[in-house]
Amino acid sequence: MSVKHCDHHGDKKKKLIKKILIGLAIFIGIALLVFLITWAILQPKKPKFILQDATIYNFNVSAPILLSSNFQVTINARNPNSKIGIYYDKLNVFATYHSQQITYFTVIQPVYQGHKDLNIWSPFVYGTNVPVAPYNGAALSQDQSNGAIALVIKINGRVRWKVGSFISGRYHLHVTCPAYIPFGNKNSGIAGVVTGVKYQLAQKCSVSV
Numbered sequence: 001m002s003v004k005h006c007d008h009h010g011d012k013k014k015k016l017i018k019k020i021l022i023g024l025a026i027f028i029g030i031a032l033l034v035f036l037i038t039w040a041i042l043q044p045k046k047p048k049f050i051l052q053d054a055t056i057y058n059f060n061v062s063a064p065i066l067l068s069s070n071f072q073v074t075i076n077a078r079n080p081n082s083k084i085g086i087y088y089d090k091l092n093v094f095a096t097y098h099s100q101q102i103t104y105f106t107v108i109q110p111v112y113q114g115h116k117d118l119n120i121w122s123p124f125v126y127g128t129n130v131p132v133a134p135y136n137g138a139a140l141s142q143d144q145s146n147g148a149i150a151l152v153i154k155i156n157g158r159v160r161w162k163v164g165s166f167i168s169g170r171y172h173l174h175v176t177c178p179a180y181i182p183f184g185n186k187n188s189g190i191a192g193v194v195t196g197v198k199y200q201l202a203q204k205c206s207v208s209v
Contacts, residue, residue, distance in 0.1 A: 045080045046209050047080070048078045048207065049078075049155070049175045049207055050078075051073060051074075051178075051202075052073075052076050052200070053199060054072070054073045054179055054199050055071055055073075055196065055197065055198040056071045056199075057072070057195050059071070059183070062129075065132045065133075065137030066131060067130045068128050069102065069125075069127055070126040071125055072122055072123070073122070073123065075121045075155070076118065076120055077119045077120075077121070079114065079117050082115050082116055083115060084161055084162065085112060085115060085161070085162035086160070087113075088110060088111050088157060089110050089157060091107070091155050091157035092108075092156050092157060093108060094125060096152045102151075103125045103126055103130065106123045108123060149181050150178070151181065152179065153179050155173070155174075155175035155177075156172075156174055157173050158171060159171050171209050174207070175207050178203055181199050181201075182199065183199075
């Protein structure tokens with residue numbers, strides 16, 4: 001006796017799965033379209049950073065071209081968006097001289113910044129006996145004798161955008177703040193660094209996301 005196989009129920013099941021998949025694809029497509037339209041209307045702006053001031057506690061070049069430094073910087077971070085919040089995830093602050101990193105990373109803990117909010121951070125940036133390239137060592141010694149040094153304070157990290165209940169993926173954040181710091185010179189009778197002095201900088205920083 002032959003047994004007949006019922007293909008009717010199998011076809012019905014396949015059609016149901018196909019409808020579900022099509023419906024799911026349409027829903028995802030609509031959700032993405034709504035998000036993109038909302039994103040375009042809101043036009044998210046990059047956060048704005050200002051290097052307000054720097055206080056030097058130590059800055060010394062020693063043989064064989066080792067740099068020890070310790071200073072505190074005040075950084076002003078503002079969210080210019082009225083409808084978008086910003087999550088800052090583990091920001092690293094450090095100093096460079098002629099494109100060479102001369103301090104360790106100082107971590108600013110993760111924080112959420114609401115609409116039009118302002119955050120002010122005052123991290124200590126330092127390094128002990130950091131090896132410096134020979135050409136930079138000579139330039140540092142000369143700058144120290146002249147009584148001023150041009151550093152660059154950098155902030156690297158990641159940010160996420162918050163629109164309503166939606167939170168985006170992580171984006172790389174790079175902040176660059178020029179810092180021209182005077183600290184006395186031999187001609188004025190003040191050689192080397194005068195410690196504990198706060199230098200007002202009010203320097204705008206470039207930001208890329």
